[in-house]
Amino acid sequence: AQSVTQLGSHVSVSEGALVLLRCNYSSSVPPYLFWYVQYPNQGLQLLLKYTTGATLVKGINGFEAEFKKSETSFHLTKPSAHMSDAAEYFCAVSVRGNNRLAFGKGNQVVVIP
Amino acid sequence: EPEVTQTPSHQVTQMGQEVILRCVPISNHLYFYWYRQILGQKVEFLVSFYNNEISEKSEIFDDQFSVERPDGSNFTLKIRSTKLEDSAMYFCASSELGPAGDTQYFGPGTRLTVL
Numbered sequence: 001a002q003s004v005t006q007l008g009s010h011v012s013v014s015e016g017a018l019v020l021l022r023c024n025y026s027s028s029v030p031p032y033l034f035w036y037v038q039y040p041n042q043g044l045q046l047l048l049k050y051t052t053g054a055t056l057v058k059g060i061n062g063f064e065a066e067f068k069k070s071e072t073s074f075h076l077t078k079p080s081a082h083m084s085d086a087a088e089y090f091c092a093v094s095v096r097g098n099n100r101l102a103f104g105k106g107n108q109v110v111v112i113p
Numbered sequence: 114e115p116e117v118t119q120t121p122s123h124q125v126t127q128m129g130q131e132v133i134l135r136c137v138p139i140s141n142h143l144y145f146y147w148y149r150q151i152l153g154q155k156v157e158f159l160v161s162f163y164n165n166e167i168s169e170k171s172e173i174f175d176d177q178f179s180v181e182r183p184d185g186s187n188f189t190l191k192i193r194s195t196k197l198e199d200s201a202m203y204f205c206a207s208s209e210l211g212p213a214g215d216t217q218y219f220g221p222g223t224r225l226t227v228l
Contacts, residue, residue, distance in 0.1 A: 032213050032214040034216075036219070042221050043119075043204065043218075043222060044206075046216050051214040092156075094214065096212065096213050097213065098169070099144065099146070099161045099168065099208075099212075099213060100146075100158035100161065100169060100171065101148075101156075101158060101217060103148075103155050103156040103157075104155065105155050106155075
């Protein structure tokens with residue numbers, strides 16, 4: 001079964017600094033990869049996803065992620081953190097023939113002014 | 114923008130009681146899901162539902178759980194006899210298509226507390 005590992009439950013970043021959230025997956029077949037964001041009292045919102053094609057994926061709010069098969073990774077980055085980026089971020093994986101999403105534990109991002 | 118809604122936002126119940134969590138998926142979506150997140154743990158898949166039947170379920174989704182689409186808009190999760198360990202945030206999601214890779218849109222969740 002597929003799985004995702006996200007290290008570091010809490011991540012602090014200074015406003016204007018690079019945001020880097022790491023996601024490594026485990027799957028025996030080609031994966032579909034997702035990053036979701038959850039703001040307080042809201043549902044999970046899709047930031048971006050990789051299914052096929054270009055391995056560098058751009059999402060909303062200036063985020064992007066790169067699928068690296070050789071490293072089984074799908075790290076999320078944003079060049080310059082904004083206060084509004086404070087939220088919880090979840091990486092998730094699914095595979096063809098299986099509708100379920102398998103989530104990582106999430107990263108709570110705190111942006112320091 | 115269309116969104117998934119869930120009611121109630123918070124539910125407190127006594128152990129052994131039945132609870133029904135309600136969801137209204139996005140109107141043109143065909144696949145519906147329930148996930149849960151126990152405090153401090155991962156978001157876990159419970160069940161997917163398509164064409165009025167369960168298409169996939171996890172090992173968590175045992176006989177105490179059931180799902181239903183009672184009308185054209187609602188999608189419900191029933192827990193027959195709640196246990197302390199059922200305390201969690203329950204998320205409903207829907208997708209337009211089923212195949213893996215299609216975006217699942219999530220509701221804000223129902224926090225269930227079992228006393």
